[in-house]
Structure formats: structure tokens, C-alpha cells
């Protein structure tokens with residue numbers, strides 16, 4: 001389910017998850033359905049999109065001209081002019097070649113235990129991924145101040161062994177640091193214990209390392225606004241990285257356990273104290289093997305629009321890496337640029353609402369409403385409008401081959417890898433693009 005994604009991943013300081021979780025407003029059907037529909041479409045086309053575009057343009061400082069328009073179509077659907085029939089027929093086709101990769105950069109794929117399709121996709125397309133991150137663990141405080149690494153019950157041993165037989169993809173489960181941040185960061189004993197729990201779990205379960213998510217929680221607790229506490233937080237990540245690097249991987253004795261750290265995009269033009277910035281990237285460079293950058297959820301039900309405008313992605317990379325060039329290139333190799341395989345179905349009239357949808361929801365919308373697609377050039381995303389049985393108007397933004405292609409190319413042009421949230425939520429043909 002796409003909804004859970006927000007509960008688990010979206011940075012809490014932005015309160016985006018709560019907003020997305022909010023139930024849709026009450027439907028108010030009145031006699032003026034037709035007018036309302038027109039108004040909603042008007043609002044959407046002439047107010048929402050331009051305002052998104054304005055914002056995007058505002059944050060866009062130095063985007064190279066028409067670079068993204070240079071396309072090398074591999075498949076029929078990498079184009080702006082598409083219709084729902086093409087998408088449905090593409091979706092029912094067999095995949096091109098489940099092991100052939102079009103890019104040689106690292107590809108990290110998230111898998112969630114509440115959507116079993118992700119496990120299947122990981123098995124089918126193992127060679128397309130370099131890193132697999134099942135979302136399994138939470139590090140919690142239990143009674144008093146003792147720590148607990150919860151989630152082993154999620155670990156599917158059968159699946160793990162099949163993945164290892166299928167290819168070389170590393171398995172690094174995600175751990176969310178739920179434990180009270182101040183306790184953990186202040187007390188050496190707690191820090192050591194937390195790290196020991198994670199390293200031991202890797203050894204016992206023969207993982208290749210972990211993906212750690214803690215930044216958003218630290219931001220929510222105000223840790224990152226205080227220079228001393230911020231330092232303690234960064235030092236904790238370093239200590240964990242060094243501890244993992246001191247352990248040989250069981251699969252390949254030449255390799256050490258790895259640490260991938262989850263980071264969010266800045267939410268404003270100027271970096272704030274709680275944002276993960278370029279200095280943080282450099283400071284953690286030795287201790288961290290990769291940074292999973294969550295470039296999605298740009299829009300929400302209160303501000304419907306594209307999920308991850310290309311210009312915003314470009315701005316985010318630029319604010320982390322500096323202008324494209326040698327320095328950027330050397331830092332970029334550790335970034336896993338986030339790409340969403342889910343979409344959003346926003347309601348436009350009858351109050352703001354709606355929320356994330358996954359592949360099968362999208363396919364049933366196409367079958368039912370036979371919508372006309374529009375290409376939003378400024379964000380590099382397709383969308384369509386439809387009116388439901390209660391005459392509520394909706395705008396649906398869900399990835400297409402074209403939108404994914406642009407983002408894969410963006411990653412290539414910077415020399416980053418990509419990370420996908422999450423592989424069970426996309427359509428089968430998305431994997432042909434990787």
C-alpha cells in the first residue's frame with residue numbers, strides 16, 4: 001500500500017505524511033456539478049500548474065537548456081504524446097529482457113513487507129539492481145532506556161536465499177532510528193549498544209550492511225538546529241559507518257559491510273540548519289557508502305501537482321553537489337537519486353484530498369475512465385483529469401516511461417545512481433527502462 005510509505009518514510013518535520021494520511025474531505029455533491037467541474041479544471045490548469053511552474057522556475061537557477069529533450073527512444077512509450085490504450089497494452093506485454101541493464105550506475109530498490117509484489121519484482125529483475133533494501137527494522141527504546149532492534153520477524157529467509165542465488169545484488173535492510181534521539185546521542189553506552197545491535201544483526205542474518213534512516217526524526221526533535229547536538233548526530237552516523245566497515249561481508253570476504261544513509265531534499269531555496277547540506281555530505285563521505293536521496297513528494301493533497309518536478313530534482317542535486325563539474329562528479333557517485341514508482345490521485349473539487357496510488361489502482365482508473373493524458377513540460381510529468389461517480393474531479397499524477405526516462409537520464413548526467421520507492425508499486429514495463 002502506498003499510504004504506508006508516507007507513514008514510514010516521509011520526513012516527519014514537514015508533516016507531509018500526516019497530510020497525505022488525512023482522509024479525503026467529505027464529498028459535497030450539489031446541483032452545480034458541471035460548473036464545479038469546469039471550475040476545478042480551470043483552477044487546476046490555470047492556477048495550480050502555473051503556480052507549481054512558478055515555484056519550479058523560482059528554484060531553478062541554472063538549468064541547462066533543452067538537455068532533457070534529447071531523447072534516444074528505446075521503446076514506443078518514451079514520448080510525451082501517449083494515450084491510455086498504449087499504456088494498457090504496454091502493461092500487458094512481456095518484459096524485454098529481465099537481466100539487461102541500460103545504465104551502469106548503482107540502483108537501489110526498496111521493498112516493503114506490506115506489498116508482496118515488491119519481493120516478486122526483486123526476484124524477477126535481480127540483475128537490474130545493485131542494492132536491495134527491504135523495509136524491515138526499527139531501532140526502538142523499550143522499557144527505561146534499553147534499546148531494541150525490532151523487525152527480524154519481517155525477514156524472509158527463503159526470499160533472501162533466492163535473491164543471493166539470482167545475482168550479485170547486495171541486501172541492506174532499512175533501519176529506522178525510532179529511539180529517543182537525545183538519550184541515544186548523549187550517552188556513549190547507548191550509542192555503542194545501538195551500533196552493536198545493528199552490526200550483530202548483519203552478521204547473524206548475513207546482510208551486506210544497512211540503510212539507516214534517522215535524519216528526519218532528528219530534524220523533528222530539533223537536534224539539527226543545535227550545533228553541538230548536530231555534531232553528535234553526525235558523529236553517530238560516522239561511528240556506525242566505521243563499525244560496519246570493520247566487518248567483512250559473509251558473502252564476499254573482500255567486501256566490508258556497507259552503510260547507506262537516507263537524506264531528504266531541501267524544502268526551500270536557501271538551505272536551512274535542519275537540511276542535509278553539502279558540508280554534511282563531505283563530512284560523512286568516509287563513513288557512508290551511499291546516500292539515498294528522497295526526491296519525491298514535492299506535492300501533496302493541499303497543493304496538488306507533480307510528484308517530483310525535474311527542475312526541482314535538478315535544483316536539489318545542484319544544492320547538494322554544486323554546479324555540474326569535477327567536484328560535483330566526485331561527490332555524486334555516492335548519491336542514489338530517488339525515483340517514485342507510485343503516484344497520486346488528488347481530488348480537486350469537494351475540498352483537497354486524495355493521496356498515493358500504486359500500479360493496480362492506476363490501471364483500474366485507466367480502464368474505467370479512459371482519460372486523456374497531458375504532458376506537463378515544466379515538471380516533466382504526465383497527468384490526467386477525471387470525474388468520479390460523485391462528480392468529484394481528480395487529477396492523477398503517476399509515472400510514465402517518459403517521466404522515468406527523464407529522471408534516469410538526469411541521474412546519468414550527474415553521475416549519480418538511483419533509488420526506487422518502491423518496486424512493488426510500479427508497472428512491469430518500468431523495469432525495462434532500468
Ligand SMILES: *[C@@H]1O[C@H](CO)[C@@H](O)[C@H](O)[C@H]1NC(C)=O
Pocket residue numbers: 064065066067
Ligand atoms: C536545443 O535544441 C535546439 C533545437 O533542437 C538545438 O539546435 C540546440 O543545440 C539545443 N541546445 C542544447 C544546449 O542542447
Ligand SMILES: *[C@@H]1O[C@H](CO)[C@@H](O)[C@H](O)[C@H]1NC(C)=O
Pocket residue numbers: 097098099100101
Ligand atoms: C538479456 O541481457 C543479457 C545481459 O545484457 C544478455 O546477456 C542476454 O543475451 C539478453 N538476452 C536476450 C534474450 O536478449
Ligand SMILES: *[C@@H]1O[C@H](CO)[C@@H](O)[C@H](O)[C@H]1NC(C)=O
Pocket residue numbers: 248253254255
Ligand atoms: C577480513 O578481510 C581481510 C582482507 O580483506 C582479512 O585480512 C581479515 O583477516 C578478514 N577478517 C576476518 C575476521 O575474516
